[in-house]
Amino acid sequence: MRTRIAAGVAVLSAVMVVLAGGSLSPVSAQDKAKIVPPVHLYGHDLRVRTGGDPNFGPNTPRIGVEFFRDEATRAIIAISDSGSLAVTKAPIGALGMDKTCKWLTAHDLSCRKAGEAEFTQKTKKFGVELFQDRASNSLLYVSETGSVALAPVPGGLVTDKGPKWHHALEPKVRTPEQEKFDTAKKFGLEVFKDENTGGLIYVTEIGAITPAAAPGAAPDPKKIQPPKAAHGLVLRVRGANEPEFTSKTKQLGVEVFEDPNANVLLYITEAGFVATAPNAAKVPDAKGVTWKSAMALGARKAGESGFDKARRFGIEVFEDNRTGNLIFVSETGSIAVLPK
Incomplete structure (x- = not known):
């Protein structure tokens, strides 16, 4: 049995920054410094076709990001109108002046449900x-489910290739009430592998996506290794209008x-959302998480x-x-990770 660390219990008065019409709660004595609210930069209305649909048309769904x-946190945060998160490291200086979003290409990614042996x-x-x-x-990936992911733009970017299956996993995820993986x-x-970028795209059975760097060689399809459990966490996440951690959080x-x-x-x-980070060296004997910040971000639907x-x-x-690593987690269950 592995003991999981519950985070957010002791930080009962942690500040929450509220954007888009909200206000700033008082900073508690437990906070090391006053939190500066994230700054809204811009938004996009993006057309995203459903799987199998080859053409854009008047009925193509639009997603606000x-x-x-x-x-x-020195981060650029992308959030969709369904509350899906993506993060990347913020540049030292200002962002570029061009606030547009250029369409590059598209993929149909098939994902088997747990227990589904074949495509x-x-x-x-x-x-x-x-x-x-x-x-x-x-690079901004947007799934038809509203899941979003950010990745670096590679030097050899192309737009005329498709995705190539790399491997598959069936990880188990416990709820806060579960100590063991049995149920x-x-x-x-x-x-x-996105052959256009050279990177990997992870997709779960709920349509959540996240990118990762690709290894030098793909694994042998007959020798795919199962995921190795590292540690489990229970994270408390307040709603947008919930200023403090309580027993109901x-x-x-x-x-x-x-x-x-x-x-x-x-x-x-x-909830089935995923994020990745490089598998770097761990801190010896370290456990759990440290609460760093909180915010409430508004996300407009397309056309608003x-x-x-x-x-x-x-x-x-x-x-x-x-x-x-910094873990960003939304009340929707979406997760994003900013590597150390």
């Missing part, structure tokens, strides 16, 4: 569009695995010009004490 800059015509296919966010100079929910997860189970097929550290929540009707999402930021 907002970009924020958070100086407290069939019934296997769920998720449409994923690839854009270049010019101001941050980042934990299992998620189907596929990994593809939502708890979210998060598992951390090593993926030996790509030398990647994989974070996955009980103002934030008055935009839904706001509560987000907590923790440091993974074992790795030094």
